[in-house]
Amino acid sequence: MERQQLDSTSFVVRSKTLKLIFLGTITFLVWGAQAEAPDKPFAMPTAEFAEPQVLTSKQVDRQTFHSNSFVPARLVIPSIDVDTSIEAVGKDEAGRMATPSDVNHVGWYQYGAKAGATGNVVLSGHLDDLNGPAIFANLxxxxxGELVTLQRKDQVATYEVVSVKQYRLDKVPLASIFAATQSKRIQLITCAGPYDENLGxxxxxVVTANLIET
Structure with a gap:
């Protein structure tokens, strides 16, 4: 009976000792991590987005052949008298979507979706210039419910307008406009509001229209 009590006592002592050693080790590690950089704030790691891939003309033709999507060449919006050529544009020096070189043309963001494809087909146009109204003056x-049509030779993709909204420049929902999405839609963008010589x-x-699938 006495041997069993001794064994039980020894087990309790060993258990308490192991717990104290474990807690002491954790405390030391935490204190050590703080002591190495007591004033350094915690920061989540960040990563930049990968640069979008630009397809060669052969790759684009091959991709178009195997799907119902295509690189848009013309934009038609009857109710605001838009029937114009589309220029492929990339990014400007500040990393923003570039604008078309001709104020009467529309720019298609070549890193986004093609006409008829899943994703955001982003198109931008000028509101005006020094000579007067430009292509998207009445956007x-x-x-x-208005119909917006993208064309290329005999290929056509028709979209129905579901939203027309005006945003302050710093409130524009860029993620919704440019990010990947399972929707098939176009985003039409132009300037608006008061003009400042320094700030523009x-x-x-921002007009959003959904693809009408037949």
Whole structure:
């Protein structure tokens, strides 16, 4: 009986000792980590987005052949008298979407989706220039339900307008416009609001239209 009590006592002592050693080790590690950089704030690691791939003309033709999508060449919006050529554009020096070189043309963001494809087909156009109204001067007047057509030779993709919104420049939902999505839609963008000689236009008009699939 006495041997069993001794064995039990020894087990309790060993258990307490192991717990103290374990807690002491954890405390030391935490204190040590703080002591190495007591004033250094915690920061989550960050990563930049990968640069989008630019397809060669052969790759684009091959991709178009194997799907219903295509590189848009013309934009038609009857209600605001838009029937114009589309220029492929990339990024400007500041990393933003570039604008078309001709104020009467529309720019298609070549790193985004193609016409008819899943994703955001992003198109931008000028509101005006020194000579007067430009191609998207009346973009804010688009009615809900209006049809917007992208064309290339005999290929056509038709979209229905579901949203026309005006945002302050710093409130434009860039993620919704440019990010990957399972929707098949286009985003039409132009300037709006009061103009400042140093800052440019204060606002942006963003029109969203969904693909009509047949």
């Amino acid at each position: 804010d007047q688009l009615p809900i 236009y204060r606002d942006r008009i």
